[in-house]
Amino acid sequence: RRARERAARRQAEQRALSRLSEHGFVIQNRDEKLRLSAKGKTELEHIIAKMRSEAPFRDQKWKGGWWIFAFDVPEIHRGARDAMRLILKRAGFLQLQQSVWVHPFECEELRELLCEDPRLEGRVIYARVDKLNNEVRLLAHFGLQRKP
Numbered sequence: 477r478r479a480r481e482r483a484a485r486r487q488a489e490q491r492a493l494s495r496l497s498e499h500g501f502v503i504q505n506r507d508e509k510l511r512l513s514a515k516g517k518t519e520l521e522h523i524i525a526k527m528r529s530e531a532p533f534r535d536q537k538w539k540g541g542w543w544i545f546a547f548d549v550p551e552i553h554r555g556a557r558d559a560m561r562l563i564l565k566r567a568g569f570l571q572l573q574q575s576v577w578v579h580p581f582e583c584e585e586l587r588e589l590l591c592e593d594p595r596l597e598g599r600v601i602y603a604r605v606d607k608l609n610n611e612v613r614l615l616a617h618f619g620l621q622r623k624p
Contacts, residue, residue: 489594524567538620545577546601553595580618
């Protein structure tokens with residue numbers, strides 16, 4: 477059973493990598509290391525810009541919950557870990573702890589993008605919570621108010 481699960485996971489990873497490669501978002505060098513292509517970087521910037529400036533957040537009514545990204549990426553994937561931090565920061569997330577980030581609105585496109593990376597599979601948690609302790613700082617940061 478475990479062997480079938482590993483094989484299925486590897487197959488899914490290969491399909492995802494093939495799709496990203498076919499669309500020109502990633503480049504694989506001779507050492508089989510992946511990196512974002514210029515097109516991939518442009519698309520990532522587009523997604524981040526859309527999250528920041530296009531008004532999905534400004535026009536949305538805050539529902540009182542928080543979206544949390546938490547991750548545990550080993551040192552051998554340091555580049556992916558550092559890139560994830562930069563992406564989350566640029567997308568407007570606030571860092572709560574070293575690998576825990578929060579945002580008041582759902583960011584499904586970003587979640588899909590970050591979770592596509594096979595190096596991060598099973599290492600990223602994306603969850604919605606209704607309330608966080610000591611959220612006064614978060615409310616002020618995002619310019620929100622909790623209704624009584």
